[in-house]
Amino acid sequence: MVSPPSGCSVQLERRGRVDGPGLQQCSRAGAAVRRRLQVNGARAAARRAAVETAEQRLARPVVSASASRAHLRLHRPCPSTWPHCARGRGARQTHCFYRPDKLSRSERSFTGGIIGPYRARRAHKRGEWVEIGQVEAFLAVGTFGGFRRAADALRVTQPAISARIRALEQSLGVPLFVRSQSGLTLSAAGRAFRPHAEQLLHAVAQARQAVHDLRPASGGALQIAAALSICTYVLPDVLKRFQAAHPKVMITVRSGHSKEVLEMVLAGEAEIGLARSLHHPEVETLSLRDDPLVLVTRPESKVARARRVRLDDVAAQPLIFFDRGSSDWTLTHGLFRRAGLVPNVVLEVETIETAKRMVERGMGLAFLPHLAVVNEIRRRRLVALELSDAEPLSRSLDVIHPRQRPLSQEALGLLKTLRAAVGEEAGSPRRQARKANASPVNGSRPSG
Known part of the structure; x- marks a missing residue:
């Protein structure tokens, strides 16, 4: 029973009597209080029901269809005789098995021994996943030597x-890198994992290409990025063959240094790239052939008679x-720097063709790509010299394309043409010319 407001009781006691208007006013105030209490009680009950529903949903785990009967029994509501079960007035019984705050120490130990391994097995399976992005990051760190x-x-x-x-290290359970004073290096596990990581990315690229090959050929255009020397000495003959087999394909060729070629391929500005000794985690690299730097001079020079020279004599x-x-300039300077020598550079030019013409005029010696001087060596306009006390400046002619984007039919046709041209050149008289003009990369003596 709800009593009338205190103000009305005091007023009635002071007056000592009950008058009509005062009693009506107090009755109306009491009814308003009762209505307010009923509304507040309904709201509180609704809040309690919402909280209990949320607790029941949080406490009830998601059980897979493959769970055992023992696990299913553990998810059932506990008997009403268990004292730690939380019961609200009029509320459904909660799943106390997953309520650690409602369990005793012995019960927590018992349930932890059952549920702990179950959760651990599920977490272990999730940890075994290896993502492609993790493998790409691992190869990038291993290639560039830093995060x-x-x-x-x-x-x-x-x-x-x-x-x-x-x-990735958590998935494999081993550290893949070791930090030392010299920098970041691969651990023993990292060295063992690296070839498999490269094979994995290569397999993913092949899978994308296989799916892409099922689509109809779009036709139309082909964008190529290539190093300047490759544009000059390789592409003319290759593109002539390709255009004869694909006359309707429009070809766009952009040139630059090897790093610029890589950037154009990664940015999608070129579908395929031709450069030297390029490796990157996001591109597939196919080496077509070796293209070493050859030390050449004119046949009339004094050093041409010896054919075998020492590096310190060349530096003079x-x-x-x-x-x-460029990479050629860096390789040549590095050869002298590692030997502790300072080269006698009398002329620096922009292009390989200009340097070749200067050598033919007798202005000095030069390290030039073999592709650029093979015809001049064959015609005896230049002579290749062999370095007797230095390592060869070897490089490879590579084709690169993004792993994330499969090649079009036009790009695959160009790749086929490139392989055929390189294979024919390997069996051409060029090999005999190299034997007759001792290239510094193979360390062979001239045969006559």
């Missing part, structure tokens, strides 16, 4: 690379370098 450089190569943030490597001769900042 920051790997992040720049993959065009992601450094924390993203760190997170991928951490997840007038030298012609080309394309400052």
Whole structure:
């Protein structure tokens, strides 16, 4: 029973009597209070029901169809005689098995021994997953020797690379990198995992290509990016063959340094790239042939008579370098730097063709790509010299394309033409010319 408001009781006691208007006013106030209490009670009951429903949903685990009967029995409501079961007035009984705060220490130990291994097995299966992005990050870090450089190569943030490597190491259960004073290097597990990682990405690229080959050929255009020397000495004959077999394909060729070729391929500006000794986690690399740097001079020079020279003797001769900042320029300078020598550079030019013409005029010696001088060596306009005390400046002619984007039918046709041209050149008189003009990369003596 709800009593009238206290103000009305005090007023009636002071007056000592009950008048009509005062009693009506107090009755109306009491009815308003009762209605307010009923509304508040209904709201509180609704809140309690919502909380209990949420608790029941959180406490009830998701059981797979393959769960055993023992697990299913554990998910049933517990008997009403268990004291730790939480019961609200009028509420359904909760699943106290997953309520650690309602269990005693012995019960927590018992249930933890059953549910712990079950959850651990499920987590272990999730941890065995290896994602393609993690493998790409691993190869990028291994290739570039650092997380920051790997992040720049993959065009992601450094924390993203760190997170991928951490997840991969947790999946494999071993550290893949070792930090030392010399920098970041692969651990024994990382060295064992690397060839399999490369095979995995190669298999993924082949799978994409196989699916893409089922689509009808689009036709129309083919974008190529190539190093300048490849554009000059390789592509003319190759594209002539390709155009004869695919007359309706429009070809676009863009040139640049090897790094610029890689950037164009990664950015999607070129479908296929031709460069030298390029490796990147996001591209497939196919090596077509070797293209070493050959030390050449004119036949009338004094050093041409010996054919075998020492590197310090070469450093004293007038030298012609080309394309400052390119990979060829870096390789040539590195050869002298590792030997502790300073080359006598008398002329620096922009292109290989200019350097070749300067050598033919007798202005000095030069390290030039074999593809650029093979015809001149065959015609005896230039002579290849062999270095007797230095390692060869070997490079490879590579074709690159993105792993994430399958090749079109036009690009596959160009790749087939490139392989055929390289194979024919390997069996052509070029090999005999190399034997007759001792190239420094094979260390062979001239045969006559």
